[in-house]
Amino acid sequence: xxxxxxxxxxxxxxxxxxxxxxxxxxxxxxxxxxxxxxxxxxxxxxxxxxxxxxxxxxxxxxxxxxxxxxxxxxxxxxxxxxxxxxxxxxxxxxxxxxxxxxxxxxxxxxxxxxxxxxxxxxxxxxxxxxxxxxxx
Amino acid sequence: xxxxxxxxxxxxxxxxxxxxxxxxxxxxxxxxxxxxxxxxxxxxxxxxxxxxxxxxxxxxxxxxxxxxxxxxxxxxxxxxxxxxxxxxxxxxxxxxxxxxxxxxxxxxxxxxxxxxxxxxxxxxxxxxxxxxxxxxxx
Numbered sequence: 001x002x003x004x005x006x007x008x009x010x011x012x013x014x015x016x017x018x019x020x021x022x023x024x025x026x027x028x029x030x031x032x033x034x035x036x037x038x039x040x041x042x043x044x045x046x047x048x049x050x051x052x053x054x055x056x057x058x059x060x061x062x063x064x065x066x067x068x069x070x071x072x073x074x075x076x077x078x079x080x081x082x083x084x085x086x087x088x089x090x091x092x093x094x095x096x097x098x099x100x101x102x103x104x105x106x107x108x109x110x111x112x113x114x115x116x117x118x119x120x121x122x123x124x125x126x127x128x129x130x131x132x133x134x135x136x
Numbered sequence: 137x138x139x140x141x142x143x144x145x146x147x148x149x150x151x152x153x154x155x156x157x158x159x160x161x162x163x164x165x166x167x168x169x170x171x172x173x174x175x176x177x178x179x180x181x182x183x184x185x186x187x188x189x190x191x192x193x194x195x196x197x198x199x200x201x202x203x204x205x206x207x208x209x210x211x212x213x214x215x216x217x218x219x220x221x222x223x224x225x226x227x228x229x230x231x232x233x234x235x236x237x238x239x240x241x242x243x244x245x246x247x248x249x250x251x252x253x254x255x256x257x258x259x260x261x262x263x264x265x266x267x268x269x270x271x272x273x274x
Contacts, residue, residue, distance in 0.1 A: 007229070030222050038251060042254065044255065045254045045257070047194050047262050048257065048258035048262040054194075058191075061189075062273070070186075074181060077177065081174070084170075085167075088167070121182050122181055122185070125186075129185065
């Protein structure tokens with residue numbers, strides 16, 4: 001486990017700037033997404049194996065805690081997709097490395113741009129789901 | 137043979153076939169997953185939401201149609217292997233003891249196989265009309 005300790009410590013010492021941030025974000029997003037993926041396959045399989053259990057899972061997903069989780073998960077997936085595209089594009093066309101700083105910053109900008117409307121709409125769903133303003 | 141493989145061959149370096157295939161798989165599945173997952177997010181989280189989704193909705197609006205079952209199966213298998221190979225990569229980075237590294241990777245692989253089988257059985261076995269008597273979401 002010394003490897004893990006060293007890695008975490010060196011994250012703060014190694015001044016890799018935007019490239020390091022991009023890498024860390026990619027990995028953090030991956031770990032979060034794969035954890036949710038594992039849970040999500042189990043809860044979705046309840047549709048067949050245990051329909052009542054699926055209803056319980058959905059009730060849980062409607063709770064504020066999971067609403068926050070959703071607000072983290074969706075940007076994570078969007079970032080992982082965009083940054084992943086950057087990685088294979090730059091591997092495919094090595095000439096792009098001349099502009100790696102700009103391309104990485106563009107990746108962050110595109111993530112924010114794509115996430116903003118999605119977050120607003122999801123926030124709207126959440127407020128509607130609270131049922132404080134009628135509807136349902 | 138690609139230029140890279142050619143260089144390796146001339147240098148007398150053996151290409152590790154598994155690593156090579158795993159690397160290619162991450163790229164290819166990643167590209168395929170982008171439209172699949174963005175479509176999934178748009179339908180499930182933007183157009184609809186967890187406040188709309190429940191047991192009956194999943195069957196009636198989604199799994200009543202074979203197309204959505206194939207769509208979900210493609211996502212399940214592509215993402216399952218993508219996630220498992222990614223986790224293996226992370227384990228290799230942080231766990232330097234070869235035994236622990238192998239044991240953890242094997243555990244990830246076993247759990248992922250279990251999930252893929254679980255998900256596939258659900259996708260194949262789920263009825264095309266909702267079962268009656270399922271209580272609503274509280």
